Amino acid sequence: MRMLQHLTICCSFLHFLTGPDTGALAALTREISFVKNINPQAQSHDPANSHVTGERVLSKFMCGAQCLAAFPACTSYLHNASTGLCVPAPEPTSLVTQMESGLGDLYVTCDTPGGFSMYRHGSAAACIAVIKSPKVNFTLAASYCEQMGGYLASVKTLDKLKMFNELLGDASNFWVGMDDMVEEGRYVWLEDGTEAFRENATYSSRQMAEIAMNGLWDHPREPNNFENDEHCIQLKQSTTHGELRLNDYKCYTNSKFICEERTRFV
Incomplete structure (x- = not known):
């Protein structure tokens, strides 16, 4: 993750107290970092x-x-x-x-006191919390992130994927915010409920994943819904590509996970 050019990079936290109606300064009503x-x-x-x-x-x-x-x-x-x-x-x-x-x-x-930190790579930037313990299933991971004020992280761009590769290194098996639990072959982002892609009569899920999200999946193997029992998405080290890639897996498996705060940056 590279630093922004032509600017002095540092980190500052400013605490603002505002009144609930007018926005005028007041005591002990709101604090934001x-x-x-x-x-x-x-x-x-x-x-x-x-x-x-x-x-x-x-x-x-x-x-x-x-x-x-x-x-x-x-x-x-x-x-x-x-x-x-x-x-x-x-x-x-x-x-x-x-x-x-x-x-x-x-x-x-970015809610740094709440466990989040801001990261950037290229055009991607996000307020992220990497949760390595406890390891939980996909549903509990999504609930945990919601309680933190966020959602299971989205990985929609190559820059976002590269950001996570630099952040996580050789680590593997992190739940992220996509699944096809409601409708087999229709993959949806938890962040906003939008459809990432869906299989159809012409193209399989693996083919559509490569068409709609080129370079993000462990292609050409994933997603494969192995044994008709893989409906939730994780970041996993790919032996084919030598880096973290998207992979479908069994939702009930206890794994690490990544939460993202709603800054709406990417």
């Missing part, structure tokens, strides 16, 4: 902002407060400490180009 510039490496935890002093803290504070006032479910804002530019947004995608152009620093919510 924002990560600066989507640090792709390890996060340095500094909730008191001890390395940031004076007017810069106030400026970031006010920009975050404006975001929360404009969008109750604020997930991101762009701020330039030199010019005072403040651009709030309900989701961060629209601000990435401005950040990469050097117009300001991008702050994105």
